[in-house]
Amino acid sequence: MIKPARSSKRPWPRKSGSETAALFGTGPIYPRSFSTRSMGGRLVVHIALEDRRRKVPEVVLSRINRWADRLTRHSEYSDLARLNADPGQSVVVRPTLARALRAGTLAAQETGGLVNITLLDARLAAEKGQSVSSLNGHTYSITDTRRGGAIIERAPGVHFDLDGVGKGLLSDRALGLLERHTSAIVDADGDMAIRVAAGRSWQIAVADPRNLAIDLCVLAISDPSATGSVQFGVATSGNSVHRWEHNGLVSHHLIDPRTGLSARSDVVQATVIARSASRAEALAKAVVIAGSYAGLNLLEKAGALGAIILTSSGRILAPLNTDRYLIADRRAKA
Amino acid sequence: MRFALGMGGLAISLTITRFIAVSAVGIAAPAQPAPAGATALTSVTRPVNYVALLPGQTAPPGATVIDATAPKPVIVVTQATAPPRSTVTIRTTQSGTVLP
Numbered sequence: 001m002i003k004p005a006r007s008s009k010r011p012w013p014r015k016s017g018s019e020t021a022a023l024f025g026t027g028p029i030y031p032r033s034f035s036t037r038s039m040g041g042r043l044v045v046h047i048a049l050e051d052r053r054r055k056v057p058e059v060v061l062s063r064i065n066r067w068a069d070r071l072t073r074h075s076e077y078s079d080l081a082r083l084n085a086d087p088g089q090s091v092v093v094r095p096t097l098a099r100a101l102r103a104g105t106l107a108a109q110e111t112g113g114l115v116n117i118t119l120l121d122a123r124l125a126a127e128k129g130q131s132v133s134s135l136n137g138h139t140y141s142i143t144d145t146r147r148g149g150a151i152i153e154r155a156p157g158v159h160f161d162l163d164g165v166g167k168g169l170l171s172d173r174a175l176g177l178l179e180r181h182t183s184a185i186v187d188a189d190g191d192m193a194i195r196v197a198a199g200r201s202w203q204i205a206v207a208d209p210r211n212l213a214i215d216l217c218v219l220a221i222s223d224p225s226a227t228g229s230v231q232f233g234v235a236t237s238g239n240s241v242h243r244w245e246h247n248g249l250v251s252h253h254l255i256d257p258r259t260g261l262s263a264r265s266d267v268v269q270a271t272v273i274a275r276s277a278s279r280a281e282a283l284a285k286a287v288v289i290a291g292s293y294a295g296l297n298l299l300e301k302a303g304a305l306g307a308i309i310l311t312s313s314g315r316i317l318a319p320l321n322t323d324r325y326l327i328a329d330r331r332a333k334a
Numbered sequence: 335m336r337f338a339l340g341m342g343g344l345a346i347s348l349t350i351t352r353f354i355a356v357s358a359v360g361i362a363a364p365a366q367p368a369p370a371g372a373t374a375l376t377s378v379t380r381p382v383n384y385v386a387l388l389p390g391q392t393a394p395p396g397a398t399v400i401d402a403t404a405p406k407p408v409i410v411v412t413q414a415t416a417p418p419r420s421t422v423t424i425r426t427t428q429s430g431t432v433l434p
Contacts, residue, residue, distance in 0.1 A: 031423055031424055033423070033424075040429075040430065041429055041430055041431075046424055163429075164429060167429065185424065187424070187426075189427075189429045189430070189431075190426050190427040190428060190429055190431065191426075191429070192424075192426060202424065203424070204424050204425065204426055205424065205425045205426070206425070206426055207425045207426065207427040207428075207431065208413070209427075209428060209431070212427075212431065214413070215413075215425065216411065216413055217411050217413070234426050235426070236426045236427055236428055237428060237429075238428040240428060241428045241429065241430040241431055242429075242430055269428060271426055293406075296406040296408065297406065300406065308411065315410060316410065316411040316412075316413060317408045317409070317410060317411070318408060318409040318410075318411055319406065319408060319409070320407055320408065320409060322409060323409060326409070326411065
């Protein structure tokens, strides 16, 4: 059920068109939000408060839900579940799933293989406190067909888990549907595709996983040098939420493809700023798996726009290029 | 035919090269002299080139040597105990987080 945010009062005084433009023309954007449940979490579309169009975000939410229904592994009727249940090594998939699998392949290339969409069995084993016997032979290929579909050729036993790759992809696609909005955010459970008008900024808080009542910091997402709308992606990944404990051993959902086990690193949570939600999501996950040292190197190599990294010792680190997005002066160079 | 096309391409590339050379001269020459008593400011962009030194190699004079194994310089963010929430309503979280 889609629930548009409603207010009993007008959030701003009635003003003429020019006065409204002066009020909202520059600076931080005050959001109007439309939310629903999707992909096992929340799905929210934010548009600028002064943007009077209401119908478009609701249409977009419905469209995302239809896409998500094809990519979830929690429904036996989804395209992904059918692919995983198919015993064949060569399977034809429809365009939405084909696009998600291509995005997963690209994420693997950009992160040196740290993001891997073939680790479903390892993840399910981690949930039970077990481990998979072998990760060898987890190979697949994608051959495009007409009308956007694809033929998936895979080694025996390869099962796919799109996880955040699907959310990032859907956020980016959905933002494309909001092309008439010069400022908009599609937030798929923390993975955000962002468009911001010239001279404006979206203020986005990075939640503290240790205490959700406070934030690690606040980012101002904008591009002062832009003359038109600019797109960004902001995504957060971490090992604090999807965790399981069996016989005193803690595991979580971020599987290190080098070991087939839950990643052991000094990073608890990583938030990455990039040019798309897909890219930000892949890099955030890779930083958590790789650790802070290798993660900072990866971010620099991948050309990430910025990042906020919470380590297990409680330090909050950010690459130097994050400085332009950090609000307030609560920071020091180290 | 091929010869004619080749000659045509050569002529075009020569023209472009000449245009670039003339433009560069035009940029280098100041349009107006600096006023008396004023300090002429010139903006110069120096490209920074990184060269990975192999074992036994030494850096050229004046070069800054960076230890490739040294940690990257970072910003350490100091967390606020009471962050401003007046304008911020959008938060990025790990997936599955239930916000209060």
